Each structure stands twice: as C-alpha cells, then as structure tokens.
Amino acid sequence: MKELVRAAAVIARRDFIATVWSKTFLFFLIGPLFPIVFAFVFTAMGTRSDEAASRPVVAVLAPAHVAADLQAAEAMLRARLGERALPELSYQRTDRPSDEQAARLLADKAHPVSAVLSVGGVPSLSAPPLQLRALRGELSLLLDVAARDHALGEAAPAATDIRLVETASSVGFENTGRHAVARGGQLVLVMLTMILAGMLLSNLIEEKSNKVIEVLAAAVPVDAIFLGKLVAMLGMSMVGIAVWGGGATAALLIAGPPIATLPVPAVGWPAYALLGIAYFTASYLLLGALFLGIGAQASTVREVQTMSMPVTMGQLVVFAFASSVVADPDGRVAMAATIFPWSSPFAMLARAAQDGAIWPHLLAIVWQALWIALIIRLAAKAFRRSVLKSGRSGRRGWFRKASPTR
Amino acid sequence: MLPSLRPASTVGMFEGKTSVPSSPAIWPPAISATGLIKDFGGRRVVDGIDLAVPPGSIYGVLGPNGAGKTTTLRMLLGIIDPDGGERQLLGETSPLKAARKVGYLPEERGLYPAMPAREAIAFMGALRGLPLAEGRRRAARLLEEHGLGHAAGRPIRTLSKGMAQTVQLLGTIIHEPQVLVLDEPFSGLDALNQGRLEALIRAQAARGATILFSTHVIAHAERLCERIAIIAGGRLRFEGSVEEARDRLRPRVRLGTRAADGAWRAALPAAAIHAEGVWQFELPETGIEPLLRALIDGNAGIETLSIERPGLHDAFVAIAGAAAAEQLEVSAAGEVLP
Numbered sequence: 001m002k003e004l005v006r007a008a009a010v011i012a013r014r015d016f017i018a019t020v021w022s023k024t025f026l027f028f029l030i031g032p033l034f035p036i037v038f039a040f041v042f043t044a045m046g047t048r049s050d051e052a053a054s055r056p057v058v059a060v061l062a063p064a065h066v067a068a069d070l071q072a073a074e075a076m077l078r079a080r081l082g083e084r085a086l087p088e089l090s091y092q093r094t095d096r097p098s099d100e101q102a103a104r105l106l107a108d109k110a111h112p113v114s115a116v117l118s119v120g121g122v123p124s125l126s127a128p129p130l131q132l133r134a135l136r137g138e139l140s141l142l143l144d145v146a147a148r149d150h151a152l153g154e155a156a157p158a159a160t161d162i163r164l165v166e167t168a169s170s171v172g173f174e175n176t177g178r179h180a181v182a183r184g185g186q187l188v189l190v191m192l193t194m195i196l197a198g199m200l201l202s203n204l205i206e207e208k209s210n211k212v213i214e215v216l217a218a219a220v221p222v223d224a225i226f227l228g229k230l231v232a233m234l235g236m237s238m239v240g241i242a243v244w245g246g247g248a249t250a251a252l253l254i255a256g257p258p259i260a261t262l263p264v265p266a267v268g269w270p271a272y273a274l275l276g277i278a279y280f281t282a283s284y285l286l287l288g289a290l291f292l293g294i295g296a297q298a299s300t301v302r303e304v305q306t307m308s309m310p311v312t313m314g315q316l317v318v319f320a321f322a323s324s325v326v327a328d329p330d331g332r333v334a335m336a337a338t339i340f341p342w343s344s345p346f347a348m349l350a351r352a353a354q355d356g357a358i359w360p361h362l363l364a365i366v367w368q369a370l371w372i373a374l375i376i377r378l379a380a381k382a383f384r385r386s387v388l389k390s391g392r393s394g395r396r397g398w399f400r401k402a403s404p405t406r
Numbered sequence: 407m408l409p410s411l412r413p414a415s416t417v418g419m420f421e422g423k424t425s426v427p428s429s430p431a432i433w434p435p436a437i438s439a440t441g442l443i444k445d446f447g448g449r450r451v452v453d454g455i456d457l458a459v460p461p462g463s464i465y466g467v468l469g470p471n472g473a474g475k476t477t478t479l480r481m482l483l484g485i486i487d488p489d490g491g492e493r494q495l496l497g498e499t500s501p502l503k504a505a506r507k508v509g510y511l512p513e514e515r516g517l518y519p520a521m522p523a524r525e526a527i528a529f530m531g532a533l534r535g536l537p538l539a540e541g542r543r544r545a546a547r548l549l550e551e552h553g554l555g556h557a558a559g560r561p562i563r564t565l566s567k568g569m570a571q572t573v574q575l576l577g578t579i580i581h582e583p584q585v586l587v588l589d590e591p592f593s594g595l596d597a598l599n600q601g602r603l604e605a606l607i608r609a610q611a612a613r614g615a616t617i618l619f620s621t622h623v624i625a626h627a628e629r630l631c632e633r634i635a636i637i638a639g640g641r642l643r644f645e646g647s648v649e650e651a652r653d654r655l656r657p658r659v660r661l662g663t664r665a666a667d668g669a670w671r672a673a674l675p676a677a678a679i680h681a682e683g684v685w686q687f688e689l690p691e692t693g694i695e696p697l698l699r700a701l702i703d704g705n706a707g708i709e710t711l712s713i714e715r716p717g718l719h720d721a722f723v724a725i726a727g728a729a730a731a732e733q734l735e736v737s738a739a740g741e742v743l744p
Contacts (some may be wrong), residue, residue: 010532018520211516217485218510219533221502 004227007220011228012235015203019236029243056087056114056131058139059105061097066119066146073146086138087114095120102126119143177263182326182353185265185272186346189280190319194312196237197287201295201304203233226380230288237284238277265353267361275352275361279345282368286342286375287315293379315342322346329354338364341371436461436496436585436616437482443490444477452477453640454491459618459633461584464611466627467620468722469637470733475620476513478637479589482618483510496585506535509583513590513620515574519563523549523573526562530577541580548576552602568599575603579610586610588619592626604630622734628718636722638730648718655716655724656688662710663701670704673697689713 019025060070070091077086090113094101097118105116106126115127115135123143125132216225265272290311298304322343325334329351337347348364437459444452452474459465467475481488484501495501495508517526527548528541536544549558552572562570571594579586588607592600607630611617621627627634628648636644636651644651662684663670673696678687690697694713701708716724723731 006535007533010529014518014529018518022520211512211514212518213516214480214485214512214514215510215516215530216533218480218483218508218512219505219530 004221004224007224008227008231011216011220011225012231015229015232016235019203019232020239025236029240033247055084056135057112058087058089058135059102059113059116060089060091060119061094061101061105061116062091062119063095064093067091067093069146069150070119070142073142073149077142077145086142087135089117099124099126174263178266178354179326181263181265181272182350183323185276185349185353186319186323186326189276189283189346189349190315192237192241192280193283193287194315196233196240197284197291198308198312199236200229200233200288200291201308203229205295205298205304222383223376223380226289226292226376226383229292230285230376233288234281234284237280241277241280266356267352267358268356271358272352276349278361278365279349279368282365282372283342283345285372286345286368287311289372289375289379293382296379296383318343319346322350325350326354339367341368341375344368434461434497435459435494436463437465437618438494439478439482439491440493441491442478442481442488442493444474444481444486445489446477451640452481452488455635455637455640455642457482457635457642457645459616461616462611462614463632464607464617464630465619466631466634467618467637468622468624468627468634468734469620469726470622470730470736472733473637473730474640475622475637476589479587479618479620483508483587504585506581507584509534509578509581509586511575511578511586511588511591513593515571517562517570517574517577520561522559522561523554523565523569524558526573527577527580530574531580534581534583536581544580545576548580549573552576568595571595571599572602575606579606582613583615585616585618588617590621591619592621592623624717624719624722624734634718636725638726638733643730644721644725651718651721651725652716654721656691658714658716659685659687659689659694659697660710660712660714661685661687661701661708664707664709665705668704668706670701670706673700673704684710 060067062070070089074086074089090111092105097120099118102116102118102124103126105111105113114131115125117139118124118126125136125139127135213225267275291308294307294311295304298307318340321333321340322337323346324331324337325347328334334347337343338351344364345368348361352361435458437457439455439457442452442455442457443450455474455478457465457467457478467478469475477486480486482493482495482501484495484505492499493501496504498504501508518529521529524542524545527545528536528538531541531544532538546555546558549555554569554572557565557569557573562573565573575591578588586607591603591607595603604626607617607619617630619626619630631648633647634644634651635642644654661674674685675687675690678685680686719731722734726734
C-alpha cells in the first residue's frame with residue numbers, strides 16, 4: 001500500500017506539473033471566460049436592440065379630450081406598473097377616427113406603428129392577429145382606467161400608497177431560493193465533472209502515443225498509474241475551480257446583488273462549498289475512472305470519442321435522474337438517485353441545499369468512496385488487459401485485434 | 407528442462423565477457439522462467455519458454471521479429487501476466503515487487519516530449535524509488551559523462567533521436583539496478599551509438615548487474631553474451647552458452663590437396679564434398695590426427711588445411727531451422743550491423 005501511494009505520488013506530481021506549468025493550461029483557465037463574456041456581450045446587445053424592437057408603437061386616434069383622459073390614465077399606469085407595462089403610445093387627435101385612417105397609419109412606412117387604437121365611439125384596435133392578442137389586455141386596461149376616472153371626475157379616489165415592511169426572509173422565498181441553489185449546484189457540478197473528467201481521456205491517449213505507458217507499467221503497479229493520473233487531474237481541476245470560483249466570487253462582490261439578498265442553502269454556504277468540493281471529487285473520480293478504463297481500450301482519439309459518447313449521454317441521464325431530488329427529496333426516485341453511485345454526488349448536493357442535516361452526507365461520502373475504490377480497481381484491470389496487451393484470449397479491448405508479438 | 411551450464415573455466419574466455427556462475431543450483435538465477443505461456447486472441451504466441459539468467463551475466467534472447475521475445479520479456483518483468491508457467495525476478499514471483507532493482511528499456515522508446523532531459527532521467531529513477539533530488543544529481547553527472555551535459559535542460563522533443571535514446575537508457579540505469587532488461591536496445595542506432603551502447607552494457611555488467619537483452623541481430627548476441635536463448639515461433643529452441651550453441655555443430659574442415667585421388671581418399675568422411683578444388687567436411691569424431699596421418703602416408707600433398715569453428719549464425723540455422731534464420735535476416739534488414 002505504501003509503495004502504491006509512493007508510486008502514485010510520483011506519477012501524480014509529474015502529470016500535475018506537466019499540465020499546470022504548460023502554456024495550454026492558461027487557455028484552459030481562461031476558456032470558461034469566453035462563453036461568459038460572449039453571453040454578457042450578446043445579452044447587452046440583445047437587450048438594447050430588444051428595447052427598441054420589443055416595445056410596439058400603437059397609434060391612438062382620439063378626440064382631444066379623450067386623448068387627455070387616456071394620457072392621464074397612461075401616466076398613472078406607468079407609474080404603478082413600470083415604464084414597460086404599456087406599449088409606446090402615439091396620440092393623434094382627431095374628432096372622427098375612421099377605419100380608413102387606421103389603415104393608412106398601419107401602411108405608413110415613414111412612421112411605422114404596430115397597431116392603431118381608435119377611440120371615438122366604440123373603441124377598436126386594428127392590428128395583425130399576433131399583435132391583437134398581445135396588446136388587447138394592456139390597451140383594455142388603459143381604456144378602463146381612463147373611463148373610470150372620466151366617469152368619477154373629481155370624485156375619483158387618489159392613488160393609495162402601500163406601506164412597505166422589510167423582513168429578513170420568508171419560508172416561501174427560502175424554499176424557492178434553495179430550489180434554485182440545488183438546481184444551480186447540480187448543473188455546475190455536472191458541467192465541471194463532464195468537462196474535467198473528459199480531459200483524462202486526452203491525457204491517457206497522449207501517454208499511449210508517447211509510448212511512456214510501458215515504462216510506467218514496468219516500474220509501478222497499474223493501480224498506481226491510475227491513481228496518480230486521477231489525483232493529478234483532480235489537482236489540476238481543483239486549481240481551475242479555485243480560479244473560476246474566485247473569479248465568480250469577485251465578480252459577484254463587485255457587480256452582483258448584495259450578499260444578504262442571495263438565497264442560503266440549508267447547510268449554510270461554508271458547509272455547502274465544502275460538500276460541493278467533496279461531491280465534485282467523488283463524481284470526478286467515479287467518472288474519471290470510467291473514462292480511464294475507456295481510454296485504455298482505445299488507441300486513437302476517434303476511438304475514444306466513439307467509446308466515450310455513451311458514457312457522456314449516460315451522464316446526462318444520471319443528471320436528470322439526480323434532479324428528481326430537488327422536487328421531491330424523499331421520494332423513491334430521489335432515494336434511488338442518492339444510492340446509485342454515479343448520481344449520488346449530484347443528488348446529495350441538491351439535498352445539502354434543501355436539508356440542513358449533515359450526517360447523511362458523511363454516510364454518502366463513505367458510500368461513494370467505496371465505489372471509487374471498486375471502480376478504480378475494475379478500470380485498472382481493464383487497463384492491464386487492453387493497454388498492455390495482457391489477459392486471456394477473447395477478453396481483451398473491444399477495438400483491439402490480436403497483438404503481434406516481437 | 408534447462409540444459410546444464412558449462413563450467414566457469416570454459417567461458418569468460420572471450421574479450422569483454424564476464425564469467426558465469428557454474429550452476430543455477432549453486433547460484434539461483436537472477437531471472438528465471440519455467441513453461442511460460444501466453445495467448446493473444448486465441449493464438450499462442452509464447453509456448454512453454456524456460457529460461458535461467460545467471461546473476462551478473464549478459465544474456466541474450468535471440469529470435470526473429472514475431473518470435474515472442476518482447477512478450478516473454480514483458481512477462482518476466484510483470485508488465486503482463488502469463489497464461490501459464492512460472493517466473494521469478496530476483497527471487498520474487500511477483501516481478502513488480504523487485505521493480506526498484508530493475509531497469510527496463512522497452513523496444514518502443516517512450517519519453518515525455520516536453521520534459522527536460524535531466525528531469526526525464528530523474529523521473530525514471532523516481533519511479534524506481536530513487537529520491538528526485540538524488541536523481542537530478544545523478545542525471546546531471548551521467549549526462550556529462552555521456553557528452554550530453556549541454557542538453558540537460560533541453561526538452562526531449564528538441565533532442566536528436568540518438569540523444570533521446572541515450573537519455574532513456576540513462577534513465578534505465580540511473581538507480582543502479584541489479585537487473586537490466588533491454589528490448590532490442592540496438593535497434594535504430596548508428597554504428598557509433600551501437601559501440602557506445604555495447605560499452606555501457608559491459609560497464610553495467612562489470613559493476614555486477616545482470617543484463618538481459620533481446621535482439622534479432624546475431625552479431626550482438628555473439629559479441630556480448632555468455633548465454634543465449636534462441637526463440638522462434640514462440641518456442642524455446644535453445645538455452646545455454648554461446649559456446650554450447652556453437653558446439654551443436656562439428657567444426658568444418660577445408661582441405662586442399664595436390665593429388666586428386668589416392669588411397670588417402672578412403673580416410674575422408676563419406677559426407678565430404680569436393681567443390682572448387684577444396685574438400686569440405688565436418689571434423690570427424692576421432693579428431694584430425696588419424697586423417698592427417700592417412701593424408702601424409704597416402705601422399706595426398708596437403709596444400710591447404712583449415713578447421714573452422716561454426717559461428718552463431720550457423721548454430722542458429724542448425725538449431726532453429728532455415729526458415730527461422732531467413733526470418734531473422736529479414737528482421738535485421740535495415741539495421742546497422744556491428
């Protein structure tokens with residue numbers, strides 16, 4: 001055991017340094033920033049263009065006194081419901097609004113409008129079907145308020161202000177927030193695991209193409225090679241997570257909402273973060289060991305991609321399976337997801353967001369550790385059989401033909 | 407069943423060769439195999455190999471490509487497990503338990519391209535239990551000794567093929583192993599580097615290391631080894647000293663006479679052939695003296711007489727067969743011969 005750990009440490013050290021001190025690691029670290037930056041840029045651009053495009057302009061044809069009532073009602077509604085609660089209204093005072101006028105306005109390319117509201121006798125709204133459905137409610141509300149105020153005249157009641165009482169939280173808000181934390185945590189965990197565990201594959205393929213694997217296998221137990229590679233890549237992942245997590249925290253502190261307004265997971269943020277690391281480690285090692293086993297069977301990148309696809313798809317199924325915990329933490333499906341080793345880390349992280357008890361996590365971590373040990377042993381066996389051309393006839397790598405001997 | 411070893415006095419008589427212990431019974435072999443078997447894809451590629459490598463000896467495994475040499479070495483080192491038979495490496499039935507005392511140079515050389523030469527050597531030592539700091543010190547010294555001091559900090563990918571091979575070889579000996587296993591070590595080396603490698607192998611043997619190497623070039627085995635195993639078609643055809651292999655054939659006599667015929671002809675072996683004016687035949691069991699007497703008494707007029715001991719190539723043909731010898735020559739095609 002001591003020799004196994006020593007040998008694994010030698011390999012882990014080499015792999016870790018080789019990865020972290022390489023120029024490509026910098027790209028790996030800043031890689032996730034690109035989608036975030038793109039998302040911000042596109043969102044900002046989209047918001048600006050949406051602001052212009054998403055507020056339809058409605059021409060209002062009405063006699064002057066009616067237009068004044070409508071403007072007063074519009075001002076009141078915008079003050080209460082927000083500027084974007086109503087479409088942009090363009091008033092055109094006319095004593096006798098007609099369908100012809102409406103048709104002319106709808107066809108005017110110089111001053112495009114989405115709809116025309118004619119308020120003379122019976123109010124009418126002229127617009128394409130989609131716009132009719134979208135604007136009908138808002139414009140009806142505008143007309144109702146204007147009509148009520150007009151009918152009541154001076155007797156119309158003044159707008160009432162509600163007294164606002166700020167509380168620390170509410171059960172409903174907490175539950176909603178914890179649901180969000182549970183789902184967000186699961187999503188982050190599954191993304192990190194899939195991306196980072198997949199890197200093990202390319203690492204192993206590189207090793208095989210370097211022919212170093214035989215040198216390693218002649219010097220140390222195959223289990224040590226496995227363990228060393230897993231630990232090195234786990235360390236590298238932790239560096240990445242620390243950088244990304246640090247960056248995200250800094251961004252949140254600088255530009256995000258106040259910390260106090262964020263939903264708090266049931267176990268509290270510090271424990272949640274620690275459990276997140278533990279469950280990432282477990283899920284990374286479980287999936288990484290599988291990927292290493294697959295990498296051992298394949299000899300080219302193409303073969304690796306082909307063979308890892310079912311595992312990647314399976315991982316999505318596992319994620320869907322584990323997400324049942326968020327909606328019904330004590331249901332049968334949720335319990336099954338908690339016990340099944342590959343979904344257990346995701347399920348337990350969701351539980352940590354919703355339930356404050358710590359002991360189930362200790363139990364789950366022990367359970368997952370047992371599975372990690374088992375999977376590594378099995379994957380190491382597969383490795384010996386395939387990569388090193390060992391094992392009995394007919395039980396070798398799926399893609400490998402009979403090995404030529406020298 | 408292993409053939410008995412020759413007495414030490416009859417070996418070690420060739421330049422550069424060390425003496426071999428007299429018997430496995432007295433000196434437990436550094437490496438041994440009994441009935442090793444390996445199947446790949448339903449095909450038996452190693453079929454009952456028996457070996458005994460005496461400690462401190464240079465031992466060659468000779469055979470054409472595809473004979474099962476690499477698979478045998480991998481089984482002996484514990485890289486792969488045999489499907490049958492037993493193996494021992496420095497007394498360990500689980501060879502990896504002796505890994506710290508062993509150095510291995512695989513046929514397909516493997517180094518991390520981005521790793522500096524000194525680090526690569528130290529890393530290979532660390533795999534075998536040598537502390538990294540000590541490994542770096544030794545690596546720097548070894549690189550200097552082998553004329554590569556200037557390349558100590560250079561990544562492997564910037565080195566020439568020969569330099570990279572030297573770096574890997576230095577990584578194999580950095581921890582001063584008791585056993586050195588080299589799979590086709592001369593493959594791809596030019597004559598200069600082959601000479602350096604031979605010197606290095608002899609130096610390692612001189613410090614007491616046991617060397618086991620595979621080759622498909624007879625000359626390497628003949629020049630370096632005290633003992634050899636000849637493998638062909640996954641089977642062991644011969645295991646013993648080079649001398650024993652050569653002794654499988656009788657020395658050849660070449661005789662030139664002035665007289666074309668005479669009573670002396672009756673003294674020649676029945677299988678003697680006459681070609682290009684010279685008689686050729688195997689040295690009779692009775693020795694050369696009775697024949698010489700008959701030639702002199704019969705006035706044959708001896709013009710030339712030579713007794714040639716067969717080389718290892720002739721022995722290989724006799725032991726493994728002409729087909730295996732032809733395969734061996736094909737395997738060696740393209741190699742720079744010493």
